[in-house]
Amino acid sequence: MSMTSTLLESFAKHPQSRTFIPVVDMHLHFVDFLQQTDGFHTKTHPKTGEKVVGLLESMEEGYIQKNVVFGLPVKKKWEFFEPVKPHYYLDDDSKAIYWPSTDEIVASHYLGLSEEESHRIAPTLVGFDPTDMCAIDYVEEMFEKYPFWAGIGEVLLRHDDLTNMTLDEVPRANHPALKAIYEFCIKKELPICLHQNSTSVASDLSAETAGPYIYLHELREVLETHGDDLCLIWAHCGVSRRVNHVEYHTMVREALLEHKNLHVDLSWIVYDDTICEPRKEDTDPHIPKTEWIRLCEDFCDRIMIGSDLCGHFSTHGKTIARYNTLLETLSEKARLNIARHNAERLYFKK
Numbered sequence: 001m002s003m004t005s006t007l008l009e010s011f012a013k014h015p016q017s018r019t020f021i022p023v024v025d026m027h028l029h030f031v032d033f034l035q036q037t038d039g040f041h042t043k044t045h046p047k048t049g050e051k052v053v054g055l056l057e058s059m060e061e062g063y064i065q066k067n068v069v070f071g072l073p074v075k076k077k078w079e080f081f082e083p084v085k086p087h088y089y090l091d092d093d094s095k096a097i098y099w100p101s102t103d104e105i106v107a108s109h110y111l112g113l114s115e116e117e118s119h120r121i122a123p124t125l126v127g128f129d130p131t132d133m134c135a136i137d138y139v140e141e142m143f144e145k146y147p148f149w150a151g152i153g154e155v156l157l158r159h160d161d162l163t164n165m166t167l168d169e170v171p172r173a174n175h176p177a178l179k180a181i182y183e184f185c186i187k188k189e190l191p192i193c194l195h196q197n198s199t200s201v202a203s204d205l206s207a208e209t210a211g212p213y214i215y216l217h218e219l220r221e222v223l224e225t226h227g228d229d230l231c232l233i234w235a236h237c238g239v240s241r242r243v244n245h246v247e248y249h250t251m252v253r254e255a256l257l258e259h260k261n262l263h264v265d266l267s268w269i270v271y272d273d274t275i276c277e278p279r280k281e282d283t284d285p286h287i288p289k290t291e292w293i294r295l296c297e298d299f300c301d302r303i304m305i306g307s308d309l310c311g312h313f314s315t316h317g318k319t320i321a322r323y324n325t326l327l328e329t330l331s332e333k334a335r336l337n338i339a340r341h342n343a344e345r346l347y348f349k350k
Contacts, residue, residue, distance in 0.1 A: 012314075013282035016321035020328070021335070022065040024343035025320055027154065027193070027235065027267040027306025030055070030069045030106050030123075033076040033089050035099060037311045040109055040117070053314045056117060062317025065340060068122045068347050069110075070154045070193070071102030072310065073129075074166055088310075089162045096166045100127035100138065107146045122150035122347035124193070129177075130155050131169040136180035143188075150347045152185060153193025153233065158215050160201050160241040172196070174221040182222065182230050191231040191346045193265070194219070198238030198251065213238075213251060223259040231346060233263045233304070239270035248274055249291045256299045263342070267306030271322060288326045296326065300334035304343045 031037045042054040059067060074096040078085050082092045089096055103125055110123045125142055128135040143149055155178075156162065157171045173196045185192045199213040216238070223232065237252050245251065256262055266275060276286040288296075296303055307319040327335045 010282045011319045011322075014318040014322055015283055015285075016324055017061065017317040019063045019317075019321055019339070020324055021339055022063055023305065023320060023323070024066045024068070024340040024348075025059075025064050025307050025316075026068040026233075026304040026343040026347065027265050027308050028055075028067055028069055028316075029072050029154075029308070029310040030109065031072050031102055032087060032311030033072060033074070033096070034078075034087060035072065035075050035102055035105060037105065037109070038313055040113060040121075053316075055313050055316070056120070058313035058316035059120070062320050064316065064320055066120045066122065066344065066348060068124065068150070068306070068343060069106060070124050071106045071126050073098060073102060073126045073156055074162070075099035075102075089165060094165075096162065098127075098129045098166075098168070103127040103142055103146075110148065118148075119348075123148060124151040124153055124347075125149045126153055126155060128181075129168065130157060130171040130181075131175055131177050133177045135177050136184060139181060139184060149190075150349075151191040151193065152181065153191070154195050154235050155193065156195050158197040158218075159195050160197065160243065172215070172218045174218040178222075182226055185231070186226065186229045189231075191233055191263070193233040193235055195235040195240070196238060197240045197243050199243055201240070201242040213245075216251070216255075220255075223255075223262060228259070228261040231261050231263065232259075233265055233346075235265055236268045236270040236308075237264045237266070237274075239268075239274050241269065244274055249289075249295050253295055253298070256295075256302060263302040263304065263346070265304045265306050266323070266326075268308040271326075275326075286322050286325050288329060293326070293329055296330055296338060297334050300330070300337040301342060303338050305338060 038052050038054055040055050042057045043052050045052050076086050076089050076096050077094045079094040082094055086092050106123050128138045157173055173194055196219050198216050203214060275292045276288050305323050307316055327339055
């Protein structure tokens, strides 16, 4: 079984399939790592005859009011020596390559929506190599071609094993090629979402005596350089596979205190692995730790939730319903801000 199938199975076992209040999913990839998608509208698979759930139907089922949609800037290769076709970046040892056509896929599907449907979707641009000094040219051209982009991201920078699997230079938040992208976002008043691991997967941050977050300075340099002008969303709070710390909430709190326009999302594995207490079974409820509840209350105007699904949406409602226990615990102001108001403010301005 592929790693993506294992992850989706764990989401599918969640006992709830709907949030108790309407939410905005601010982190969903419209395509998977092969650049395939189930699309916006539900259909019947031409070969199997099975129902393929489109994003809009999954949103209805999950009480998801609106959705911020990313492409995926890289495509996983199926290399000739691998006997099984991969679907996730960790399914085998094949490399990943940058894939600008991901934005054309998102754009073509978005243009097929009705006016009412399009108001529920915020498409973002991401199909560029973040180490290419010419990346800004592509961004400017794509914004001229399709003026509807609501932001940039999720830009994949330091990202556990995916970094080593992606051909070309190591991407990082303070790479010179991204300077012009940040300036573009400031000028256009656009949010940018970055996946930037706070540290290396080789660093042991599990003990009280853990060392420093060795990649955090790269993100801090961007925030210090651009001040409060750049609206930056730190995907998963910088958590990734094998990236954790017993006092991780302290580092996130300090970053939010220091940088007034820094936002974070709680999507993907950060919620299960870091924010909530360990669960024995996938069907057990998610119980947020007290320190993270305090963090959400104190910075409720800069925290959002997301599914981080990739191209396939049958588990969408269950994935988002994981957050019910967190939202139920929060005050009404924090609950509404984190569930939808923050994402609406940043991505649904029109």
